[in-house]
Amino acid sequence: MNGTSFQSDIKYWLRQDNSVNRLMFVNIAVFLVLGILNLLIFFRLGPAVVAHDFILRNLQLNVAGNGILYRPWGIITYMFTHEGLFHIFFNMLNLFWFGNIFRDELGNKRVLPLYLLGGIAGGLIYLACYYLLPPSVLPGGPLIGASASVMTFLLASATLMPNLELGMLFLGHVKLKWLAVGVLIIDLIVIPQGNFGGILAHLGGSLLGFSYVRILKGSGTDLCAPFIRLFEWIVNLFNRQPTPRKFKAKKSPLRVVRNNEPSHAARLDQLLDKINEKGYNSLTADEKQWLKKYSDE
Known part of the structure; x- marks a missing residue:
């Protein structure tokens, strides 16, 4: 791709029929929009404050004051929203690793559905705990980030291929199952340091990833199937073309078919x-x- 424009590189990246790439693109695009607005706020441009607050308020998962009732789409949009360079960097890095491991094993069509299911599970766990726990434990701040969905891919991949070894910096080769266990333990250990709501979302996504693979292997039920059918219907709806007129093609005397087998x-x-x-x-x-x-x- 040497010598090509930035726009051409992006188009090439998105045309690889890899849903992990497309999910990363959407997350990075939202992050850049919010980042540019933050930069404008730094230079004291008043309208940028209004625009930033409006976008963030409508993308994050709001729970305080029954915010979910006024912006219910937040259960979807929050998982594409990041603020902070390290926040998005580590989420996208892990999405690239574990999302592609999952994709290689179970196929591209399941990537977006599982990403959404994991994020929804994390959001629902957070909502449930907000209404069940006292405010002193979970104050109910807004929720953003793809962490729950990323944890879904990690646990799903670890359940699929527990003994797959990954080369880790400073740690050497680590089996995927132990990496997943280690991340979950770290999540539990850091609860006293804050971000309890985010950790609850992580655990919700982890539970969904583990359960998804166990159910798929146990009964053959694919929880992603309804999403896959929905997305296929939407794609076919926009790709419909008028039925061409039928005509008889002349048979070529040079064409040879052997036992109806494809080349x-x-x-x-x-x-x-x-x-x-x-x-x-x-x-x-x-x-x-x-x-x-x-x-x-």
């Missing part, structure tokens, strides 16, 4: 599409054998 290139494309959508484990034993045979040639 190697066509079948390879089909298998790669299947892996991208549903993960490598969706392949049958014959498909895995065929892929291994022709990738070794």
